[in-house]
Amino acid sequence: MLNMLKQIWLVLVLSLIFGAALAYTDQSTKQRIAENRQQQIRELAQMATVGELVRDEKGQAQFKIELKKLELSDKTLVAYEVLPIGGKGPRVGYAVIGEGIGWDRLLVLIGLSPDLSKITGLEILESRETPGLGERIKGDEFRAQYRKSAQKPLELVKSTPTEDHQVMALTGATISSEAVTAMVNTAVGKVRKAIQSNNKN
């Protein structure tokens, strides 16, 4: 026993010291990290609903909105109610996080009009698609296509859309385009159902 202790005392001591150090780091950064996450979502939500985001000289976003997380029965769905800053005034809209798989995990944030009838914006939260191909889903032109009525599920086509609910796929990036479209359709469908059932309750 003594022999063993002789050998491992250093490991034990180091573990204790480092454990404490890590605990301290975690404590001191935890809040900031959470804020960072929230801030990112808030920025994107403003982009998706209001459509613009002004930054000051330091790069700090000037927010016009606040987010209120919706308590939904569907626990897999993360959605926010978008309210004007300070909570005063009518609801700006909704922000929903859509999740799916393109070539890798994809997270998007979809902005919806207050009556859930229109998609007001689409932002990419997390993507690791192929640069130059799939990553072009981040492009403004592609995302702008999604700003349309949410009444009918969107359809992806490969040539110039002829109908309103059609979205044109990116050349050479069909899978990523498909994934985004599918995520939008699912998320919008789910959130509508969830909010309506919430309202009923």
Added chain:
Amino acid sequence: MSKSNLVSQFTNGLWAENPSLVMLIGMCPTLAITNSVANALTMGMATMFVLVCSNLVISLIRSQLQAHLRILVYMLIVATFVTVADYMLQAYLFTMSQSLGPYVPLIIVNCVILARAEICAAKKGPVTSFVDGLGVGLGFTFSLTLLGVIRELFGSRSILNYQILPDSFEPWVVMVLPSGAFLTLGLVIGLVNYLRSRKRVEA
């Protein structure tokens, strides 16, 4: 430890034993996150921070190291500093930490750090080890940034997101892809070898 020795210990890591261009270790971050200068710089700095800290700590406790437990102790130390670095990045450079993805935690298994711990820190005093960590870390940052500059310039027309090449220049997507990383690394290593061989001939 004399001053000139310290200087040579420092420059050694910068050039003669540059981890990614000469020793060819730490290839994972070298290839994966050098698609932009900002990424490369951050990664290099994070690695340097971990390297310097772990070198210092290992050097301080080197007399107490049990030979068969040393790797365990190294990992313990390295993992701690990597976690600290990761948290710091997430807290203060959030977007950067997002674009680096899992590569910051992966510094733990970067052989550069383990190699320096084994080669230098476990044998030499804290001052030397500190300087060594600084030199190797800077060398690593340098080579990563070099690759980042080339790849970002041709792959996205810009350096540090500041557009350099005109719009008429069609970006070479291949440069920001992993295949572009291999190509660039290969060419840079070729160039380095050519320079080294010329130096040797002259000497």
Added chain:
Amino acid sequence: MNSNVSHDKGQEFSDARTQKIHENAKVLEKIAEASQPEWIVEPGPHLSDKSTTRRLMIDVIVALIPAMAVAVWVFGFNAIRLTGLCLVSCLATEYLFNLIRKRPGTLGDFSAVVTAIILAFSLPPTLPNFAVILGSVAAIAIGKMIFGGLGQNIFNPAMVGRAFLMTAFPVLMTTWVAPVDWKVDSSAPAAVAGENVDAVSQATPLTMLKPGSADRKLPVLRELIIGRTSGSLGETSVVALLLGAVYLLARRTITWHIPLGMLGSAVIFAGIAYMAAPGKFVNPMFHLGAGAMIFGAFYIATDLVSSPLSRKGQLIYGVGCGVLTMVIRQFGTYPEGVMFSILMMNGLAPLITRYTISKPLGGNVRA
């Protein structure tokens, strides 16, 4: 003649006949010494087959003439622009590389010409000039010279160049145009060099197969055979390519193993898929005619350097190319898979060689 035998000068000869012969011999020796030719001394064998590296390469170039003609007919000036540009930049790259490395010039073996033409033929007709030049440089520099030049490269240089372009400029490399309509364009010159403003964009037969494609008006087989469809420069016309292929086979520049393996396995693969789900998959003959299948099977996969050495290995290699192509076409996102399948099999070629090389007649040498 330099005699190795020392003469005994004072020798007397017994009879007149013998003496005469000896005198004759001396005269002969003198004549021979005066006019001694420089004998060529070199290792055997002293005869050789007519084929040389250069001839093999020229054969391939000749075989591609019909495809070139069709390319000009289908894509107009762009065909000439692409081929010319590839030729100039490939040859220049090889020349410069040799210059820098202080090696003797290797342009004379014509391999760079073949690489240039095959690269040009595998590019979309409207690819801008800078991309064409970049692709050529990548093909020769990265695909060939870095490995040590002709014969040392693992991958087909032209395909390396194309893969580079494909990853560097994915959009440019997947923008296709419809064939030039000579009736309309007869007054004005066809598409202005490099600028494809006037060109009509049109999906290739294979792109039409992919889900989501709006214009799924598949061309009939006859169109594929003649080649007036959109696609890469030299891959569209089955008949022109086959014409060249027959020439290559007749000249024994290529053997039947790789093309048969590749086309055969592709047809079988596509046939099984077609029989299993006729609605989802198309006729195997369509796959044979569309895209770079024929071009790849006869001209790219048969590249001597990057294919296995043994005949058995070549058959396996061909089958690998065919199956991979069909897997990519039918299950992958890319509409075309010839380039990737050939590059993948290039990587496997040394291994295939290793496992298919024959045992010597009479068994291995006993250690």
Added chain:
Amino acid sequence: MIAEKLIAKMTRKKVFPRGIHPNDSKSATCEQPITPLAWPAEVTIPLQQHIGAPASPMVTPRQDVKKGEQIAAAGGFVSAPVHSGVGGKVGPLTTCLVPTGKRVPAVSIKTQSVPSEEQLQAELEEYLSPAGEVRPIGELSPETIIESAQNAGLVGMGGATFPTHVKLKIGPNKTIDTIVINGSECEPFLTADDRLMQQAPSLVVRGLELAMRATGASRGVIAIEDNKRKAIESMRQAVAGKSNLEVAVCMTKYPMGGERQLLPAVLGRVIPTGGLPLDVGVVVLNVATSISLAHAVDRGRPVTHRVLTVTGAVNRPGNFFVPIGTPISWVIEQAGGLRKDAAMVLMGGPMMGVTMPDLSIPVIKGTSGITVLSRSEVRKMDQTACIKCGRCVENCPLKLSPTRIAHAVKMGDLELAESFNLMACCECGCCSYVCPARMPLVQYLKSGKAAVLRKRAAAKAASTK
């Protein structure tokens, strides 16, 4: 390759897989009857014309020798005595180059009492006709035959120059059932064996029967390529009525005459790598060797002359009956001299023949021909890098991969080369012939083999110390 197999089956011709089809270029000399060559002023007879120990000289300078007199004794069992084909005065003992490139001791003889043309012609006729009275085969013991061969200095006259008596002396554990006379003469240009089979078929058969008697073989096969119609015809007539003898017609293909190709083609027996025909119960003899064996036994005639083809860029190509030791320059002069465009002189045929740097080199027992190539025929060495076309692999009659072996040799990795079966190479040169990159493949293989043998010898020497 499949088509060839099919044709062979249909025409009942023998063939081996792979190999090459060079232009045989035999038309210049195949119709030229053998003519005797006038004696040169001086002959230089090398004392080592065979594989094995050199012979030791038995003559002293200024001594007179008669035609057919022995001038050197065998230096051991694997060795052969040497006889003079001319009469004259022995010059000082000297050395000379032999076609293999070695410098060996030699005896030079200044010819005297040069025979007239008629005498020469008579000697040739005697050489081409069977001895008048011969002892029936049954009365000769194997030992007598082998001893006669040994005394006559008989060696393989196809080029390998292995002492024939060693070949015929079969060890106690081995049995031989077949003797194959190799009349395929697959080297382009050469027609000496062809002419011998046309002009002296009965001697070939006599030699074959003697060899069968000596080894105890029950079957005799004479293998001839199908481009020698007349030879096939005359040999068929010569074996008519002899049930244990047959003529096997082979397709014309290089290297049909190699033992490792001939036996699979004719008998369907594959010689194991590193083995000999002996290992599959066969002894292979060359046509000229067979004739010399008949002469040695029936007439006691030593090997002093041989028939060889002089062809290519000479003015009067033909087949000549030449005393051994005659310098090439003399032989060429007798064949009308060199044409103006002559560029290369080969001892042997163009495939395996060796270039002569110097025309004073003498004809030896294994010289089957002298081929002179013109400037336009000499292969141009515009060498490029190996393009891995696989033609050498496809055509190697031993199924080796010459390019891989050559590459290993080039890199100095002999072990790798050996693992690719370097030592199995028979040096036929098919690989170099077909190589579009004009790589001297067979040269790499030859030098690799030599290097391995040197290494082994050094290792052996070191271990015995």
